[in-house]
Structures are given as C-alpha cells and as structure tokens.
Amino acid sequence: MPGIKGPSDYSQEPPRHPCLQINSKEPFNAEPPRSALVSSYVTPVDLFYKRNHGPIPVVDDIERYCFDITGLIQTPKKLYMRDVRMLPKYNVTAILQCAGNRRTAMSKTRKVRGVGWDVSAIGNAVWGGAKLADVLEFVGIPKLTSRTQSGGKHVEFVSIDKCKEENGGPYKASIPLIQATNPEADVLLAYEMNGEPLNRDHGYPLRVIVPGVIGARSVKWLDSINILAEECQGFFMQKDYKMFPPSVDWDNINWSTRRPQMDFPVQSVICSLEDVQSIKPGKITISGYAASGGGRGIERVDVSIDGGKTWLEASRFQKTGIPYISDHESSDKWAWVLFEITVDIPHSTEIVAKAVDSAANVQPENVQDIWNLRGILNTSWHRVQVRVGHSNM
Numbered sequence: 001m002p003g004i005k006g007p008s009d010y011s012q013e014p015p016r017h018p019c020l021q022i023n024s025k026e027p028f029n030a031e032p033p034r035s036a037l038v039s040s041y042v043t044p045v046d047l048f049y050k051r052n053h054g055p056i057p058v059v060d061d062i063e064r065y066c067f068d069i070t071g072l073i074q075t076p077k078k079l080y081m082r083d084v085r086m087l088p089k090y091n092v093t094a095i096l097q098c099a100g101n102r103r104t105a106m107s108k109t110r111k112v113r114g115v116g117w118d119v120s121a122i123g124n125a126v127w128g129g130a131k132l133a134d135v136l137e138f139v140g141i142p143k144l145t146s147r148t149q150s151g152g153k154h155v156e157f158v159s160i161d162k163c164k165e166e167n168g169g170p171y172k173a174s175i176p177l178i179q180a181t182n183p184e185a186d187v188l189l190a191y192e193m194n195g196e197p198l199n200r201d202h203g204y205p206l207r208v209i210v211p212g213v214i215g216a217r218s219v220k221w222l223d224s225i226n227i228l229a230e231e232c233q234g235f236f237m238q239k240d241y242k243m244f245p246p247s248v249d250w251d252n253i254n255w256s257t258r259r260p261q262m263d264f265p266v267q268s269v270i271c272s273l274e275d276v277q278s279i280k281p282g283k284i285t286i287s288g289y290a291a292s293g294g295g296r297g298i299e300r301v302d303v304s305i306d307g308g309k310t311w312l313e314a315s316r317f318q319k320t321g322i323p324y325i326s327d328h329e330s331s332d333k334w335a336w337v338l339f340e341i342t343v344d345i346p347h348s349t350e351i352v353a354k355a356v357d358s359a360a361n362v363q364p365e366n367v368q369d370i371w372n373l374r375g376i377l378n379t380s381w382h383r384v385q386v387r388v389g390h391s392n393m
Contacts, residue, residue: 003065004205004221006160006170007055014056014200017046023115027052028201031120034271038287038338041318042093043123045194050201051098051121053163053171053236057221059205067206069139071227072152077139081205084189087130087138092186094211094334095291096218097122097264099241102378105275109368112375113250119269119382122289124336127209128192133183141227146178152227155180156234157208157219165235173217174232175210175262186211186334189222211334212294213262214376216241231260246371253373263293265379266363268301268339268355273384281346281388288382290316291336292357297326300356301339307350308365308381314341314353326358348388354381 010026020030032047059065062081070076098121100114107116132155133143147153156174163171179185188209191198198204203220210217216236231237242258268290290298302311316324316337324331339353354363364370367380 003061003063004057004059004160004223006057006162006221008162010055012056012058016050016201019047020050021118021120023117027054028056029115031118034119034269034274037120037122037289038271041124041320041335041338042194043125045125045196045199045202048123048125048193048202049098049121051215052161052201053165054161056200057160058200062205065205067222068224069135069227070224071156072148072150072229073227074140074149079135081191083138084130084135084191084206087134089128090131090186090188091126091128092188092209092211092334093124093126093332094186094209095122095124095336096209096215097267097291099214099216099261099264099376100374101267102269102382103375105380106367106371106375106378109371112371112373114375119271122291122336125193126195127188127190128195129188129190129206129209131183132187132189132208133181133185135189136181141177141181143181143183144178145181146176148177148227150227151229153177154228154231156226156228156232157222158224158226159219160221160223163235165240170223171219171236172232172234173219173237174228175213175217177227179210212264214241214264217262240374241376242374243377244372244374246368249373261376264291265377266290266292266296266298266355266357266361267379268353268363269382270351270353270384273351273386276385276387278387279345283342283344285340285342286314286351286353287338287340288353289336289338290355292355292361295333296361297328297331297333297358298337298355299326299358299360301337302354302356303339303341303343304352305343305345305349308352312341312343314339345386345388349386351384351386352381
C-alpha cells in the first residue's frame with residue numbers, strides 16, 4: 001500500500017510509557033496499572049492499553065497513503081486522507097475493551113489460551129474522524145442500507161499489519177452493512193485520539209472505531225474496505241473471539257457452531273484496590289469503571305463489603321458537572337461510567353462489585369459459570385481481598 005508498510009520484524013517499534021505492564025513483548029501487548037484507569041474519565045493516550053498482533057506498521061509518506069473500497073459495489077474507489085478529512089468530522093467518546101480483559105482471573109479457574117490480561121485491557125477515549133456511513137455514502141452506498149444492489153451485506157476492514165495467525169497476511173474483521181451505514185451507530189474512520197493525531201500503536205494514520213463492540217472489530221492501520229456477501233472469513237472472525245460453553249475444550253471444539261462475538265456484556269471492575277491488598281481499619285473509597293456493549297447505559301453499580309451478602313449502591317459519573325443518567329442524551333452512550341463509594345472497613349473481608357445495565361443485564365456471580373477455552377468476556381463479579389491490620393481472613 002503506498003505510503004505505509006507493515007514491517008516483518010520488531011526493529012521499528014514506537015516508544016511506550018514505562019509504567020505499562022507488558023503481557024507480551026513481540027507482538028507488544030501491555031496495559032496500565034488499574035489505578036490509572038480511574039484517575040480520569042478520558043484515558044490518556046500513553047496509558048491506553050496496547051493490543052497488537054504483529055509489528056507496528058510504519059508510515060513513510062502520509063500524502064501517498066490511501067485505501068481502497070472494493071467488493072460488491074458498483075464503482076470501487078481509492079480514497080486518500082484528504083478525501084476522508086473533507087467529510088464532516090465527528091468526535092465520539094467511546095471505550096475500547098479487549099475481549100480478553102480479565103483473562104488472567106479466568107485462567108486461575110482452568111487454563112485458557114491467549115494474552116494474559118489483568119483488568120486494564122480497556123480505555124475510554126475521544127475519537128475524531130469521519131462517520132463510516134458518510135464514507136460509504138460518498139462511494140454510492142446510501143445510509144441505512146442492509147444490502148447493496150450487488151448483494152453486499154457485510155463490511156470487511158483489512159489492515160496493513162502482518163499476523164502469524166493469518167500466515168503472514170493482514171489482520172481483518174467485519175461488521176454488518178446495516179451497522180456500518182447507520183449514522184446512529186457512530187462507526188468512525190478515525191484519525192484522531194483525544195484531540196491529537198493517532199499514534200502508531202493506536203492505528204496511525206487511520207483506523208476503524210466500532211463503538212459498543214469488542215475491540216477486535218476496530219481494525220487499525222486501514223488498508224482496504226471490502227463489501228462482502230458474507231462476514232469476513234479471517235482467523236480473528238472465524239477461529240477466535242467466539243464464546244463457547246465451559247464443556248468445550250480443544251479436543252471437541254467446532255468453530256463453525258458459534259457466531260463471532262460483537263457486543264460485549266455488562267462489566268465492572270474495582271480499580272482502587274489490588275486483588276489482595278493490606279489496608280488500615282477505617283474509611284476507604286472504592287472506585288472503578290463499569291461499561292456495557294451496544295450503547296446500553298449503566299443503571300446501577302452495587303458494591304459489597306462482606307463478600308456479596310449485602311450490597312450498597314455506588315455513585316456513578318462521567319463528565320464533571322453533568323449528572324449521569326443511564327441512556328439519557330446528556331450521557332456518552334458508548335463510554336464507560338466511573339463509580340465510587342466510601343465505606344468503613346473494620347476487619348479483613350472480600351469486597352465485590354457488580355453492575356447492572358439499562359436492559360437489566362447483570363454480571364454473573366462466578367467465573368466458573370462462564371469459563372471458556374479462549375478466556376474471553378470474563379464479566380463475573382469483580383472481587384478483591386482486603387487484609388486489615390494483622391487479622392486473619
């Protein structure tokens with residue numbers, strides 16, 4: 001692709017913040033300390049988790065950079081950055097969350113395969129760019145189209161990066177055409193993150209942002225967009241990021257029996273405490289994040305200081321000075337909600353958090369009930385152990 005290339009080795013990696021916990025060096029996968037997540041509503045770029053499947057692409061000539069829109073459309077097009085920037089710019093505040101967030105905790109039940117993430121494979125950013133619905137309309141696909149005249153029903157995004165899972169080919173994923181052409185879905189071709197040009201780790205010069213959906217569908221370093229009759233047949237759509245029951249293992253798995261995961265379930269995590277932490281007796285403030293997929297708001301966050309026997313409701317907030325109301329137009333529907341509660345902890349105990357979204361979906365109590373061999377979508381109650389003074393648990 002003119003102007004951008006996908007290296008075959010890791011000799012040209014960008015610099016990263018020293019506080020990141022590195023879960024895989026090549027390809028680079030890392031997350032910030034959990035306490036950093038609740039320090040601000042919008043996650044600083046340097047502290048936003050890094051999820052990669054190969055060496056980071058290099059842009060050598062931004063003026064020559066372009067991407068193709070091909071497939072089941074009447075007139076294929078080649079678009080440059082100037083074409084994307086000519087379209088109306090939108091800012092969308094949205095989280096990205098890796099489907100493997102909290103995989104490490106799931107692996108403690110039974111071992112799973114995949115990068116071992118703690119609780120910080122998530123971040124909330126303000127993404128700036130053109131709506132995909134406008135881009136597709138620009139090339140002749142009207143808004144709210146579910147099928148093109150040529151039979152296209154899915155939009156595939158192909159990256160420039162190289163992955164071993166694709167036998168050295170590019171990362172790719174797809175979403176339904178009706179989602180891509182719906183302006184209310186806020187799918188972006190983004191060139192900014194938190195008001196600045198994307199950095200290399202996060203997809204410079206252009207990436208897809210699919211709000212409300214697992215991060216695996218928000219393809220970075222865009223190389224082409226293909227309009228297809230069927231969903232993408234790439235590895236990460238067909239042989240990864242699918243949800244199986246606990247009874248399935250690597251000896252009896254049949255990938256074709258499950259659909260690719262899209263929306264993520266309701267999730268909440270305590271970020272102000274580690275999984276095991278010693279504290280002094282008295283009042284402490286418990287804080288964390290909660291989020292749900294599909295644009296669903298957070299109706300409630302419940303916190304227990306006695307292992308789940310009794311519950312207290314935490315306060316929820318997003319933007320300073322604006323009360324958070326679930327699914328209200330004043331709220332950022334694709335973003336996370338931060339929660340906080342101050343409690344008195346006189347003795348050692350287990351503190352638990354669980355969230356309820358606007359559709360009354362609630363987190364499952366036990367990780368064993370949702371264990372799956374790929375370790376995705378661990379949304380079980382988040383539990384931390386606190387040890388007060390020298391008392392025993």
